[in-house]
Amino acid sequence: xxxxxxxxxxxxxxxxxxxxxxxxxxxxxxxxxxxxxxxxxxxxxxxxxxxxxxxxxxxxxxxxxxxxxxxxxxxxxxxxxxxxxxxxxxxxxxxxxxxxxxxxxxxxxxxxxxxxxxxxxxxxxxxxxxxxxxxxxxxxxxxxxxxxxxxxxxxxxxxxxxxxxx
Numbered sequence: 678x679x680x681x682x683x684x685x686x687x688x689x690x691x692x693x694x695x696x697x698x699x700x701x702x703x704x705x706x707x708x709x710x711x712x713x714x715x716x717x718x719x720x721x722x723x724x725x726x727x728x729x730x731x732x733x734x735x736x737x738x739x740x741x742x743x744x745x746x747x748x749x750x751x752x753x754x755x756x757x758x759x760x761x762x763x764x765x766x767x768x769x770x771x772x773x774x775x776x777x778x779x780x781x782x783x784x785x786x787x788x789x790x791x792x793x794x795x796x797x798x799x800x801x802x803x804x805x806x807x808x809x810x811x812x813x814x815x816x817x818x819x820x821x822x823x824x825x826x827x828x829x830x831x832x833x834x835x836x837x838x839x840x841x842x843x
Contacts, residue, residue: 678704678713683722706733706764713765717773720758727764734767735788739796743775750786772796785809792817799823806830806837 680686685699702723704713710732713725717738727733737753737760739746747754748770751763762768768788772779777800781791784807792815795802802816802824808831818824828837 678706678711680704680713680715680719680721680725683720686716706730710734712736713762715760720755720760723761725760725762725765727762727766729764731766733765734769735762735765736769736771739770739772739775739777741774744772744777744779746770746772746777746779747782748780748791749782750784766790767792770794772800774798776800779803780805781814782807783810783812783814785811787812789813790815795819795824799825801825801827803827804829806835808833 678686678688682699684702688696688698690696703726704723705726706728708729710730711727713735715721715737717740725735739755745756748768751761753760765788767790769792771794774796776798777795779793779795779800780803782805783791787810790813794817797819804814806829816826830837
């Protein structure tokens with residue numbers, strides 16, 4: 678699924694190849710793996726629903742300017758514009774350039790994997806961990822940038838692993 682306008686884009690269908698669509702607010706994947714990619718600057722009006730598989734992903738991109746991005750269960754708020762989603766297993770964000778403020782709240786309903794590439798500027802990243810969260814977060818601050826990372830855990834005992842690839 679390549680979403681190229683607020684309610685339109687292209688979907689690859691195994692039997693027929695590419696199918697263009699327009700004027701569809703809500704998008705629902707199949708029982709197989711679905712990958713939804715939202716072009717930069719596009720805000721779909723409805724809900725992106727991965728469907729009933731265990732392998733659905735959603736990728737979106739910020740702008741090359743300073744962005745305020747808030748991600749929580751079922752909702753991405755990008756500069757006060759909302760992208761709603763459900764049944765997504767992997768959530769991928771590329772915040773691009775610009776000094777971005779990114780807040781991610783993970784809870785028991787969050788996607789299993791969240792991948793963030795924060796771009797080349799000095800971004801502020803805050804992660805709020807809620808009770809029952811089991812998500813894996815892969816945060817890439819990019820070399821040469823002066824990003825800051827704040828992790829707010831629960832009032833219980835939390836396990837947070839930090840791994841720096843070689």
